[in-house]
Amino acid sequence: MESFEVLLKSSADAHGHLCPGQVVGVRMAMLGCRLIGLTEPRRHDQIKRLIVYVEMDRCTADAVAHVTGVKLGRRSLKFMDYGIMAATFVNLENGKAFRVVSTEEARDLAEAYAPEIAEKYPQQLTAYRRMPDSVLFRVQQVRVKIDDCDLPGPTRYKVPCSRCGQVVRDQREVIENGRMLCRPCALGGYFSEAREVTWPDMNWKPENGLTQSRKAANVTETNCY
Amino acid sequence: MLKKIELKDAVGTKLAHDLTEIRPGEFKGAAFHKGHTVCDDDLCRLQKMGKNHLYVIDLAGDEIHEDRAAAILADALAGDGIVWKDEPREGKIKLLAGKDGLFGVDTAALAAFNMVDEVMCATLHNHTLVKKGQLVAATRAIPLIMKKAPIDRAAAIARQTGAVLTVKPLRKARVGLVITGNEVYNGLIEDRFEPILTEKIEALGSEVAAVAFAPDDDNLIRDAIRSHLDRGCDLLLLSGGMSVDPDDVTRQGMRSAGAEEMYYGAAVLPGAMFLVAYVADVPLLGVPACGLFHRITVLDLVLPRILAGEKIGKAELAFLGHGGLCKDCEECVYPHCPFGK
Numbered sequence: 001m002e003s004f005e006v007l008l009k010s011s012a013d014a015h016g017h018l019c020p021g022q023v024v025g026v027r028m029a030m031l032g033c034r035l036i037g038l039t040e041p042r043r044h045d046q047i048k049r050l051i052v053y054v055e056m057d058r059c060t061a062d063a064v065a066h067v068t069g070v071k072l073g074r075r076s077l078k079f080m081d082y083g084i085m086a087a088t089f090v091n092l093e094n095g096k097a098f099r100v101v102s103t104e105e106a107r108d109l110a111e112a113y114a115p116e117i118a119e120k121y122p123q124q125l126t127a128y129r130r131m132p133d134s135v136l137f138r139v140q141q142v143r144v145k146i147d148d149c150d151l152p153g154p155t156r157y158k159v160p161c162s163r164c165g166q167v168v169r170d171q172r173e174v175i176e177n178g179r180m181l182c183r184p185c186a187l188g189g190y191f192s193e194a195r196e197v198t199w200p201d202m203n204w205k206p207e208n209g210l211t212q213s214r215k216a217a218n219v220t221e222t223n224c225y
Numbered sequence: 226m227l228k229k230i231e232l233k234d235a236v237g238t239k240l241a242h243d244l245t246e247i248r249p250g251e252f253k254g255a256a257f258h259k260g261h262t263v264c265d266d267d268l269c270r271l272q273k274m275g276k277n278h279l280y281v282i283d284l285a286g287d288e289i290h291e292d293r294a295a296a297i298l299a300d301a302l303a304g305d306g307i308v309w310k311d312e313p314r315e316g317k318i319k320l321l322a323g324k325d326g327l328f329g330v331d332t333a334a335l336a337a338f339n340m341v342d343e344v345m346c347a348t349l350h351n352h353t354l355v356k357k358g359q360l361v362a363a364t365r366a367i368p369l370i371m372k373k374a375p376i377d378r379a380a381a382i383a384r385q386t387g388a389v390l391t392v393k394p395l396r397k398a399r400v401g402l403v404i405t406g407n408e409v410y411n412g413l414i415e416d417r418f419e420p421i422l423t424e425k426i427e428a429l430g431s432e433v434a435a436v437a438f439a440p441d442d443d444n445l446i447r448d449a450i451r452s453h454l455d456r457g458c459d460l461l462l463l464s465g466g467m468s469v470d471p472d473d474v475t476r477q478g479m480r481s482a483g484a485e486e487m488y489y490g491a492a493v494l495p496g497a498m499f500l501v502a503y504v505a506d507v508p509l510l511g512v513p514a515c516g517l518f519h520r521i522t523v524l525d526l527v528l529p530r531i532l533a534g535e536k537i538g539k540a541e542l543a544f545l546g547h548g549g550l551c552k553d554c555e556e557c558v559y560p561h562c563p564f565g566k
Binding site: 103105108109112113115116131132134135138 | 332333336337340341378381382385540543544
């Protein structure tokens, strides 16, 4: 694994800015990997051995993903919407798993570790670099049961929704009175009032190239079904 | 885990912890010690102490008793120059100075340690001069029984930079004094700096190896500094010439003597115009004229730290600001006051 400073720089570049959450995330990932025995998590031979559960969608989550190389689309990054500054690192090879929790007291201790800096975020940025892992984190050894349908690899399960016809992968369907339904049909979705629409230049494809004037898809009531 | 039993059923069981008795204005201490086997004769006293139930301990594999926890914590907190005995009283272990010297506290590590639930450590102030055997800190775990993991984490936090608590002995310095000022050099007034500085130096176990007088001339001040260094002085104190007057050239003298690092100004009153410089590893302390008037000044805060081997720079002088205001009491009781704390 690269050094902390190198990882922090590349993580901040990828994330868009350097912030205290980046420092915590980079260190959280370095510690998590160390605990489960992965030295080069992004290397080909190790990348398939790692799954990380992040429990927040904040700056720290990006840093954890950057350092470990886990990705949502590879199914190696799992987002658990707990709103907790924590991540669990699972070694699929031996089942070892550690949940690394960022301590709340680290925020209160920033002033003690960087007393020469008055402003809150610069102070946290420096203090979180100076604190040892023992102050910045609490660690729990945990057991994580991963179902087949959550593992990386080819799609194993597909069923069509018996109401809307949409194919549902990975056993995310809901069984209602013996019928397979997609979640939006069974439980309602995060969206509402869905109406299918058309949009300008509907027949564009990549081989048409950049010369085609790409118009903003100003969808109006007139071209809506 | 703890099991609660009624007092009448406690005869024959061993006490799980010290039982503290407080008789206002008369006594506070352990009436019964941990491990004491309760007998019939004890029941009446225990009832008078308000005890109708007692705990019996049944430790799980991942649990730890407060006495064992206190020993783990004390071991982690104690660095060089700190001694302690594994003899907890009412769950507390006292940490003592193992030698005369300057007591040091890693205040950030102490704060982080105390942020861990269920543990505590209270100390004297950082940079307190202490004598061998003096109580400098005490630690304990708060509950009678707790999980071992947080205790181990607190111990790791305590060890983050080695240890939270230390006592560093003061080195015996060969001090060179340079008393500056035309008025003294030309005999217009009698110098009073030399006896004052000598007393402070000797009180800390060092000796004045050489004294030189110099007028307000940076070349002659430089020569005096050089002469002291050549004679093997390993700490120099320069008095006077520290303010902003055109005649105050002590700083120029230090610079031309080879002082590379120079920190002028301390967040302390009295002593704002204090100066710390270094020629190679030898500290040069510029003592402003307030040292003649006030019994205690910034010098009393910095000198022990210099003798304990601490490098004093800009940050150290700036951090003195909080608590760096002398109340100028009619009767000075330093160090038993907030100055420098």
